Amino acid sequence: MIKFDNDYSRSAHPKIIEALSEDMHNSYAGYGLDSWCERASEEIRKAIGKPNANIHYFIGGTQTNMTVIDIALRSFEGVISADTGHVNVHETGAIEFTRHKVIALPSVDGKITSAQVREQGVLKLYNPTPGHVVEPKMVYISQPTEFGTLYSKEELEAIRGACDEFGFYLFVDGARLSYALSSPFNDVDLKCLADNCDAFYIGGTKCGALFGEAVVILNDELKPHFFSYQKQHGALLAKGWLLGLQFYTLFNNNLYSEIAKPAVKMALDIRSAMLSKGIKLAVDSPTNQQFFIMTNEQIKALSKEYMLSEIETIDESHKCMRLCTAWYTEQRDVDSLIEAINEL
Amino acid sequence: MIKFDNDYSRSAHPKIIEALSEDMHNSYAGYGLDSWCERASEEIRKAIGKPNANIHYFIGGTQTNMTVIDIALRSFEGVISADTGHVNVHETGAIEFTRHKVIALPSVDGKITSAQVREQGVLKLYNPTPGHVVEPKMVYISQPTEFGTLYSKEELEAIRGACDEFGFYLFVDGARLSYALSSPFNDVDLKCLADNCDAFYIGGTKCGALFGEAVVILNDELKPHFFSYQKQHGALLAKGWLLGLQFYTLFNNNLYSEIAKPAVKMALDIRSAMLSKGIKLAVDSPTNQQFFIMTNEQIKALSKEYMLSEIETIDESHKCMRLCTAWYTEQRDVDSLIEAINEL
Amino acid sequence: MIKFDNDYSRSAHPKIIEALSEDMHNSYAGYGLDSWCERASEEIRKAIGKPNANIHYFIGGTQTNMTVIDIALRSFEGVISADTGHVNVHETGAIEFTRHKVIALPSVDGKITSAQVREQGVLKLYNPTPGHVVEPKMVYISQPTEFGTLYSKEELEAIRGACDEFGFYLFVDGARLSYALSSPFNDVDLKCLADNCDAFYIGGTKCGALFGEAVVILNDELKPHFFSYQKQHGALLAKGWLLGLQFYTLFNNNLYSEIAKPAVKMALDIRSAMLSKGIKLAVDSPTNQQFFIMTNEQIKALSKEYMLSEIETIDESHKCMRLCTAWYTEQRDVDSLIEAINEL
Amino acid sequence: MIKFDNDYSRSAHPKIIEALSEDMHNSYAGYGLDSWCERASEEIRKAIGKPNANIHYFIGGTQTNMTVIDIALRSFEGVISADTGHVNVHETGAIEFTRHKVIALPSVDGKITSAQVREQGVLKLYNPTPGHVVEPKMVYISQPTEFGTLYSKEELEAIRGACDEFGFYLFVDGARLSYALSSPFNDVDLKCLADNCDAFYIGGTKCGALFGEAVVILNDELKPHFFSYQKQHGALLAKGWLLGLQFYTLFNNNLYSEIAKPAVKMALDIRSAMLSKGIKLAVDSPTNQQFFIMTNEQIKALSKEYMLSEIETIDESHKCMRLCTAWYTEQRDVDSLIEAINEL
Structure with a gap:
């Protein structure tokens, strides 16, 4: 049987396995405080053009989404998502597990529009019973979406505009980001993403790594206490350098956008x-x-x-x-x- | 100004104020372990025709819904509700606060149908990725609904049937139950409710009491440890007899269905x-x-x-x-x- | 049998029952947005000498503690308490239910000392594994304590000093506050409390009211979004004026400190x-x-x-x-x- | 600098790196439904002598503890631990994050005794205010402890006995289990552990693996819905076979107990x-x-x-x-x- 059923059925790109093999006799500090993570983050900051971005490494997508969303939101705030969004459908309620409502909007081919975001903002502003309802505070989209589609630069900027109008954060799930970056139909490069998001993640698990997702935090409000939150959510890898090594390998020499x-x-x-x-x-x-x-x-x-x-x-x-x-x-x-x- | 804007803008029925006044020099055990609660529960059991029902007293509706739903569900299970349901709209995310997803269904005039419930059951049974999705386990409806409409006996029994088919609990929010019982268009009496639900609550706050909701637990699975759960959810009134006295007054001499x-x-x-x-x-x-x-x-x-x-x-x-x-x-x-x- | 087993076995002071009776034919806005709450809060602000304090009304002590503590703390932060403190012992884990650790300290007669608070601060500052441990952020004490004892003005100010040193909030549980204020051995009056706390609550349930606790928020950091949080925690009374009326009655003419x-x-x-x-x-x-x-x-x-x-x-x-x-x-x-x- | 500061500063045993390299061109089903996990679980079941044990693979210790404890306990139930236990000290409140109290007992060299467990059981049985307190339901110990000490077979069986007396689960954290098994002073082998626990985990991260912990569930009550819970806690690795492959390598040919x-x-x-x-x-x-x-x-x-x-x-x-x-x-x-x- 030849597998076309998913895109995470093989371990890692040979360069990553090779790097792991070569590195097996070296010792590192734990919990991400090592030189591999430092070097990987430097490469990522360069690639996205944001020298002040904070980079944090996670193991999988659900874990990443639940931690970032929980850090960003107060308990009575919700995250806007396409009804088909991963956080709404395929995380067994992990977002609700951290006490937040997913405000699911009808979507076309996995995408929502800036008009829909703006409508949520207007509803919030003019709600006749404020305080009795969950307040939207973050917009979650995936690039590419769960249905393989892409937000164009124009669409992304329009959503950013709607977010700015109502004080929403924009968080992009890039579990399959390298497939977006590699599409001839894509006009949202890493810099464009970084210019328009408060936070996004660069997927590794489905894009060449054994496992791992690199979260990029751009908005200073989301930066404090990240380590404590990540540890408390059970989302901190003891041997953090394993993630740093992989993302360094993916971002050094452009492997990520070529692969x-x-x-x-x-x-x-x-x-x-x-x-x-x-x-x-x-x-x-x-x-x-x-x-x-x-x-x-x-x-x-x-x-x-x-x-x-x-x-x-x-x-x-x-x-x-x-x-x-x-x-x-x-x-x-x-x-x-x-x-x-x-x-x- | 004459208020027609809501149905909870006056304190309590004179008989309740009178009963409180008369009782002010008596002493009772705390936390619902008193004779008023006992007598009230006896009256309610008689009125619903279920001698084995457990009755628990709460202070308000949101508190009641969040506690009962949290007791009934495992963390990865969700509650089906009309998209207009109180738990989905007007509880500031209290259900999500207890880690559960509200599975919101499109509704007509505040109501959902047995066909919609059955559809959720079928989706659960035939889900291609079980374990990755929130499992529906409870159906929440309101009688009357948030839009004043009523489920007929036939509709209620059909929903019960759909619940039985898929192992769902049925929980009815009766915040305004006396208004349903008093409508000439209603054919769901207390006994019919009790015959068809796993749990429901009899609203007091909007139906003559100063405050208070009486939860009726019919399904034995939902009975254990109720006191501990209620206390932990901050939902246990120290002077529980204040609730017992009110519900006794409402159910003795049929005040509740006449009022x-x-x-x-x-x-x-x-x-x-x-x-x-x-x-x-x-x-x-x-x-x-x-x-x-x-x-x-x-x-x-x-x-x-x-x-x-x-x-x-x-x-x-x-x-x-x-x-x-x-x-x-x-x-x-x-x-x-x-x-x-x-x-x- | 004459009851000396607790201090919450009778409903309310006659003046409160009387006020309720007289008020039964008046109508009010819901959820605390009424004139009784306004007047009560004005009286309380006067009594504590803090015109900018925010006052919020709750129904019971556990609910109050779990909501205030959850509002004040980030999920990885904990609350310091005497090991005999109500939040550590008698709330069925309500604080943990909102995701916070109670950092329980050994106590003498229900009390902890400023030296113990300072020790926690030092441990936090010099922790060799910051980020891996719960960070203390709030000190919770009761006045009087669960064992009837009192913090002196000197002790309270010393704890305040320790809190300032390490950026801790000080929250005082005043479930039985009127008994402290009425003790000939007490030198902490309401103004002294308000001068030294970030938040405290004035107990009603055990001090003359049918039910109710008035939370006083003094630190501006704890003020935003209180309504939403209170609603989400199931802790907002629909007929909020019932609480306002009671606290107005208790604070008008000094009933609270005399009773x-x-x-x-x-x-x-x-x-x-x-x-x-x-x-x-x-x-x-x-x-x-x-x-x-x-x-x-x-x-x-x-x-x-x-x-x-x-x-x-x-x-x-x-x-x-x-x-x-x-x-x-x-x-x-x-x-x-x-x-x-x-x-x- | 030569590192003696911890035991997780190198990636993995050469045999594991080798196995990963050899396997890099094979494809597998995701989420643990693969042949490596099957084979690894078979080896583990054999090693512990429990053909009916369920085995689940996690990535790290905090994640494992918070998930297993949350699955086992109702929200008002707590876990007994040495005050020095990892769950009480070094998980940034991850257990409280899942709503459970850690009932911390004074310990000597990281260990608690069966007498202390029995004392908690007696306190639970004779508590004058049942329902108002967190109920202990699980005992958590580490083998070896956080201080390197070992429970003897006699001590372990005594704790098991105390658990049986009061209906407590016994859960053993084996983050460093291979170091216990390899100590000349140890008399608790894998079979003895399995005979006495309701659940335990076999640490991989610190014992030769790149990362990973194998949870062994022995008590049938803890088995249902494990997959859903694990996914919801963000604790399910997409490429689950990476864990299976590692634990197969560790348990095939006794590497784990020799290493x-x-x-x-x-x-x-x-x-x-x-x-x-x-x-x-x-x-x-x-x-x-x-x-x-x-x-x-x-x-x-x-x-x-x-x-x-x-x-x-x-x-x-x-x-x-x-x-x-x-x-x-x-x-x-x-x-x-x-x-x-x-x-x-």
């Missing part, structure tokens, strides 16, 4: 093959995740050799299926998949 | 007057809360002498306004209001 | 009778709670007609027992109790 | 050298952590070439210092350290 290019290209090739076959897109995604409306027969045929992932049942004879490529996907596997698609 | 009848009648009279004037209903409510779509001029005119409550802005020239009657509303005030409506 | 004087005198008389009988004090208390080391025979003899409260077993033949007087204790009951003590 | 033997021997050699020099033990530890009362001069002299870790200041001229060996400590470094000690 995903072939994956995106292959995903778009699969997309073309599907479209040629008359199979409909469930979402028009320009990155490594592709979503198709397929018949049960088509799914059955492909599933003999390829693992896809089921998103939802559309009707008795159709399902929405996801196919992912990743930094480790091999061209020959995509070639044979496309052949199989052509034969459907 | 709201005039209020409902007067609300329906106001409704008729509005309709005669061509003013549209925002919601078709058979209880003491009435919702109208009024022009700014109409609102301005009435607001000279009467307090209404603004629910939301419809468009530049219209707003949705709420008018409430209550157990203490006087006929002469309603008469003069109706006159004022006629003159609009 | 407890007879009770304290009677408590000291009981104390003298016990001492004359050779019964040892468990604690040397100058207020309405008295603690004695009694033999099982003595306890049995008194318990025929009088209710005492058991604190703990000392050895096979002795127990520590508490006797309380209260604002409602009658002289004839104390006379007969003293007679019974004399006959032991 | 720490040289470290313990070297620690005892350092201990002898210190004692010969007249330096006092702060704790009499039979494992890899050693604690000494040293003069400031001695500390200064050693610190020129060796990193020690400061535990606390004893007086103006003495400090308690910790020296750790670890699975990666080299004999030549210990030889030179001992030489330096001899020259003090």
Whole structure:
């Protein structure tokens, strides 16, 4: 079986495994107070063009989201998210676990708009019963989204504008950020992200690392006591240098922005093959995740050799299926998949 | 100014004030372990026809909802509610404060349907990523709803059926329960409620008491350790007998089901007057809360002498306004209001 | 049976019941936004000499403590308390329920010292693993303490000094404050309290009210968003004027500082009778709670007609027992109790 | 500088790095549903002699403790711990973060006794105000303790007995378990642990792994919904097989129980050298952590070439210092350290 069902089924890029191997006889201080973290953070600050950014390393996405959101919000404040957002759907209530409401907005292809953000701001300002309702204070979006789509620079800046109007923080989940950066359809680079966010994270787990997410804190209000909060949330790795080493490897020599290019290209090739076959897109995604409306027969045929992932049942004879490529996907596997698609 | 803006603007029914006065020189054990609570609970058990029900007294609605829901649910479980439900909108995130997600469903006039509950059950059963999502475990509805509407016996039994199918608890918020019981359009009596719920509460604050809500626990699974939970949630009144005395007074001689009848009648009279004037209903409510779509001029005119409550802005020239009657509303005030409506 | 087991076994002072009765036909705005609360807060501000203090009304002590402490502290910060403090012992973990550690210090007769507070400050400053430990940020003391003892002005000011040194808040639980103010051994008046605290609460439940505690917020850092926090914690009374009316009655004409004087005198008389009988004090208390080391025979003899409260077993033949007087204790009951003590 | 300040300053045992390297081109299912986790759990079940144990993999100790304790306890229940226990001191309040009180007992050399546990049970049973206090429900101990000491089989069985008497769970933190298993003074093997605990964890981070802790659940009551809880606590690694692979490597061929033997021997050699020099033990530890009362001069002299870790200041001229060996400590470094000690 060849796996196209997700983008986190292989350990790490060879350069990272190599760096780990070479480093195994060195000793470091714990809890992120080591030279690897320092060097990685320096690389990231350079890449985003923000010398004063604070960088903190986490192990996984849910942990990152729940900690950053909890640090930023008072208990009666909520986070605005697309109803399809990871924090609203796939974190088993981790945000609520830290006492915050996810204010879920209807979304199109995983995205919300600045107009929706502004509407929440207006509702807050003119609420006839202030104090009785959760106050929105942060906007959470994903780049790329859970459906592979991208916010354009224009859209991102518009959301930033709406946030500024109402005093909202903007937090971007970049679990698959390298796939956004590698898409030919993307115009939001790391500097643009850093210019528009209060905080965002650079995903490692799905983008070449064994594990790890690098949180970038840009707004000074979110900086104090980060270490204590992270430790209390169970989110501090004892051997923090393992994260520093990985992110240094990813950001030194631009590995992070290069690693995903072939994956995106292959995903778009699969997309073309599907479209040629008359199979409909469930979402028009320009990155490594592709979503198709397929018949049960088509799914059955492909599933003999390829693992896809089921998103939802559309009707008795159709399902929405996801196919992912990743930094480790091999061209020959995509070639044979496309052949199989052509034969459907 | 004559207040029609809410139904909790006067202290308590004279019989309750009288009972308090008469009782002021007696001494009792604290924390609900007194004879008044015992007698009140006996009356309630009789009224609902459930000799084994546990009764617990709380001070207010938000406190009641957050404690009962937190007792019933594991941290990763959520409570299904109408998107307009009190727990989703007007408790400043108290449910999330206890770590639970409110799974908000689109609603019509404050109500959800058994089909919607069943759909949530099916989603839970067939979820492709179980463990990654919040599991629904309880259905929360209000009787009457926040918009004054009522679940019929048939609707309630259908929701119960859907709950049984998927192992959900059913919890009914009866903050204004006496207004439901007093409506000529109601066919859900206390026994019917008790037959169909795992837990519900009988509202006192808005129904004749100074303050207080009586929680009825019917499902044995929800009974253990209630006292400890209630204390820990800051929801245990030291002088518990004050609650017992009030609920005894309300349930002895049927005061609770009688007290709201005039209020409902007067609300329906106001409704008729509005309709005669061509003013549209925002919601078709058979209880003491009435919702109208009024022009700014109409609102301005009435607001000279009467307090209404603004629910939301419809468009530049219209707003949705709420008018409430209550157990203490006087006929002469309603008469003069109706006159004022006629003159609009 | 005559109850000396606690000080919250009768409803309210006749003046409060009277005020409630007289007010029963008036209508008010909800949630504390009424004229009674305004007037009560004005009286309290006058009594404490702090025109800029914010006053908030709660229903009970546990609820008050858990809300104020949670508002003041970040999640990784803890509250220093005597190991015998109410927040550490008798709130079923309500403080931990809001995610904060109670840093319990050994105490003598319910009291901690400025030296102990300073020691915690030094530990915080010189901790070899900062970020890995809970940081103390607030000192919680009770006046009178859970054992009836009092902090002197000198002791209070010394604790304030230690707090200033290390940036700690000082919060005083005044659940039985009127008994402190009424003790001939007390030199901490309301103004002195207000001069030395960041926040404190004036107990009503045990001091003449039906229920209720008035929180005084003096430090501006603790003022923002109080309403939202209070609502979210389930601690906001819908009919807030019931609290305002009671505290206005208690503070208008000095009822609050007068009400407890007879009770304290009677408590000291009981104390003298016990001492004359050779019964040892468990604690040397100058207020309405008295603690004695009694033999099982003595306890049995008194318990025929009088209710005492058991604190703990000392050895096979002795127990520590508490006797309380209260604002409602009658002289004839104390006379007969003293007679019974004399006959032991 | 040669590091003796902690036992987690090197990445992983060469066999683990090697296994990771060899495995880098294989693909796996996520979230622990892979063959490595299956094989690792099989090895662990065999090693502990419990074919029905559930095994769950975590990333670090704080995360493990907070999740397991939160799963086991209702919100009003607390966990008994030595006052020096990791959960009470070094987790920045992570246990309180999940709403539970740590009931801290005075300890000797990091250990509590069955008599202390029994005393807590008796206090619970005979509490004069049940429902008002946190109920102890779990006993947490560490093997070895934070001070390197060991519970003997007899002590462990006695604690188990006390737990059984009062319905307490016993949970053992084995962050450094391999150092216990490798000590010549230890008589608690894995089977003995499994026979006496409801749950325990086998530390990987400090015992040869890059990171990771394997939780063993023996009591069926603690098994349901573990996946959901773990995900919600942010404690589920996406690439779970990385943990499975490491624990398989540690348990296949007994690496786990062998790896720490040289470290313990070297620690005892350092201990002898210190004692010969007249330096006092702060704790009499039979494992890899050693604690000494040293003069400031001695500390200064050693610190020129060796990193020690400061535990606390004893007086103006003495400090308690910790020296750790670890699975990666080299004999030549210990030889030179001992030489330096001899020259003090």
